[in-house]
C-alpha cells in the first residue's frame with residue numbers, strides 16, 4: 627500500500643527564516659522547521675515532500691504537482707497570499723485538502739496583509755503560532771486525510 631503523502635510548500639522569503647525579522651517570524655530556520663515536520667511525519671508513517679520558492683510561477687507549479695500527487699497540501703504562500711490571483715486559481719483547481727499557514731497573524735498586522743487570495747479556496751487557515759503552526763497544520767492534514775476531521779468545504783458555495 628502506498629503511504630499517505632503530504633506536500634509542504636513555502637513561498638517567497640521563507641528561505642530567510644531565522645534571519646528575517648525574527649521578532650515577527652521567530653528564530654527557527656526553514657531547515658529546522660522542515661526537520662521537525664519530517665520527524666512528525668516519520669512517527670505517523672506519512673511521506674512528506676517540502677518545497678520553497680521565491681517565484682510565483684514555481685509556487686503554482688508546486689500546487690499543480692500537489693494536486694496530482696499529494697493527499698494533502700500545506701502552504702505558506704508568503705506575500706503572494708495578499709497579491710496573487712494565480713495562487714487562488716491554482717488552489718481552487720487542487721482537489722486534495724489544503725491548509726493555508728502563516729507563522730505570524732496577518733490579521734494583527736498591516737491592513738495590506740488582511741486580504742488573502744488563498745483563504746476562500748482552502749479547508750482552513752492556521753496563523754499566529756510561529757513555527758509550531760507547521761505541526762498544527764500537519765495535524766489538521768492528518769485529521770482530514772484520516773477521517774478524523776470533517777471536510778466542511780463540501781457545503782461551500784464558492
Ligand code: DQA
Nearest residue numbers: 702704705728729730732739
Ligand atoms: C507570512 C505572512 C505574510 O504576510 C508575509 O508576507 C510572509 C510570511 C507568515 O508566515 O507569517 O512572507 O506568510
